[in-house]
Amino acid sequence: MKHTDSPRQQRRILLAVGIGTTLEWFDFTLFAIFSLHIAKTFFPAQDQLMSLLATFVTLAVGFVARPLGAFLIGRYADRHGRKKALILTMNMMAVGTVLIAFCPGYSVLGYGATVLLVAARIVQGLAAGGEIGSALAYLCESAPAARRGFFTSIQQVAQAGSFLLCGLFASILATVLTPEQLGSWGWRVPFVLGVLIYFVGVYVRRTIDESSAFQAHARQGIEVPAKEILQHWRSLVLGIAFVALWTVCTQLINFMPAYAQAMLNLDAGKAYYGITLVGFITLLSPLGGWLSDRWGRYNVMLLGALGVLLLAYPAFLALKQNPQDSGLMLLQAGLAMLMVLYAGPASAALAELFPVAVRSTGISVAYASSVVLFGSFTPTLVTLLYRHTGDPMMAAYYLLAATLVSFVALMVARQRQAANTARDFHDQAA
Structure with a gap:
């Protein structure tokens, strides 16, 4: 952040951004x-597996709405400010959470309940699509360049907080x-808590100042057309690929309770403990951001991606051959550790792909598009593939495919960075 910011202002900025991300991932993880x-x-x-698939499709609908929210709210943030956009996404997220927390079920409203649930996920998807870009743009523009990786990793810390709470x-x-009480009304209780988080979050966000970088851009009075983001299509493609591993790994970790029960015949309750463990591990994400400030974003991210490529297949295979609660928790913890190295620096890497004028739109569209293309249908695809093959290894295969996409993109980005550095050096020498 700016060196002139007081410690109190720094804490307020981190809290304002972090609490919105916490609410977003809290609600998603609960779902x-x-x-x-x-x-x-x-x-x-009538069919438990088909009902589960319908729920995953509803979960995916929220993700499909993200690109639209990413573009609309991203543009809003690039034109009117990060602060206003952060308050807007918080309000929208609360509307969806209230609907899920208090909407009567199918036994009362029939398909009307299903429609309301889908509507809630669409509203949340629109909000989530704009939240990530506005939040990361704000953090990136408020941090000193030498510590940008460390400070933007607050996004991951907030995600860890949501994992822990969930x-x-x-x-x-x-x-x-009892299982009957949990299925009847108990699952709604955490969603009600999400509504309470909203009131704290929107209050804090109203007290922060706009980023100095956006203020400087706004003073120039230059109106950037919406099509300007298309001039940065290479950065969009790289950003989408960066997020592929990040989003698929996150979805698989969240999917573990259902995966354990439906495909491994394990106790889903033990997977809940695993998600708590993942939350504690993800709190280490600033370590990944800190390392990237010293060794380079792409080098640290490549290390995390390489770890997934080497360890995912044997880990899932061992769990398939010998399904145990301890093995499931070890798998969750291992993936979380590798995400500390990958996702910790990823926030800064994504933000640095775009200039101030289109930064929020670029981050939002790249992130949301990747979530739709790779992450949103992860539970659905894995469940469908398992239904047709009976092989729990489908989860590993999908994770490895996403990892390869991100690995190749990182290699391209690192080469591109080296070429730009060499060109700058020659320009200065001339």
């Missing part, structure tokens, strides 16, 4: 964790409530 109960509540229950609530509810 994935309690997918079995949501399926029984909002969809006909894992904690899921574990407590699974312990103190």
